[in-house]
Amino acid sequence: METIIKTVSGVVGAAASFLWGGFPMLLKFLLILMVIDYLSGLLAGWVGGKLSSKTGREGIARKVLMPVLVAVAHFVDVILGTGTVFRDGMTIFYLVNEILSIVENVGRAGLPVPEKFKQAIHILREKGEKDKSEN
Numbered sequence: 299m300e301t302i303i304k305t306v307s308g309v310v311g312a313a314a315s316f317l318w319g320g321f322p323m324l325l326k327f328l329l330i331l332m333v334i335d336y337l338s339g340l341l342a343g344w345v346g347g348k349l350s351s352k353t354g355r356e357g358i359a360r361k362v363l364m365p366v367l368v369a370v371a372h373f374v375d376v377i378l379g380t381g382t383v384f385r386d387g388m389t390i391f392y393l394v395n396e397i398l399s400i401v402e403n404v405g406r407a408g409l410p411v412p413e414k415f416k417q418a419i420h421i422l423r424e425k426g427e428k429d430k431s432e433n
Contacts, residue, residue, distance in 0.1 A: 317369040319382065324389040325368065331396035332361045338403035345407045364392045398422060 314321040336357055343349040371388035375381060398419050405411045 317372065318365075319372050319375070319385060322382075322386075322389075324386060324393065325365075328364070328368070328389055328393050328396065331393060331400065332364065335396045335399045335403065336361060338400050338407070342403040342406035368392070394422070 311321070314325075318325055339357055340349065340354070343353065368385060368388050371384040372382075374384045378384075401411055401415065401419055405416070
């Protein structure tokens, strides 16, 4: 059993090193927030009576694609020799999205969210949608 654990740990570590240039704290934080966001979405759907397996599958698909794009950003950094600029930028982009989504899920589940925080989230959402439409 010990050999299996060591082997799996080695493979995971090698994969993380190859795909993301290691396992930096930003990536760890993103993975934690991805789990929290998914669980908070499930709870919000359950509380609101809108729990859907289709929505859950779509959520998992998006969660799988986030680290994929972070890996792509890492390879862009490697090719351009920019250190970790693109990888960290992509990771921070998704961190902010996950935080906003968690707060929205908490609000949908019925937990009060301060009004100023809701306004800030609304502004960030609008800015994000505006940026998407310009591209």
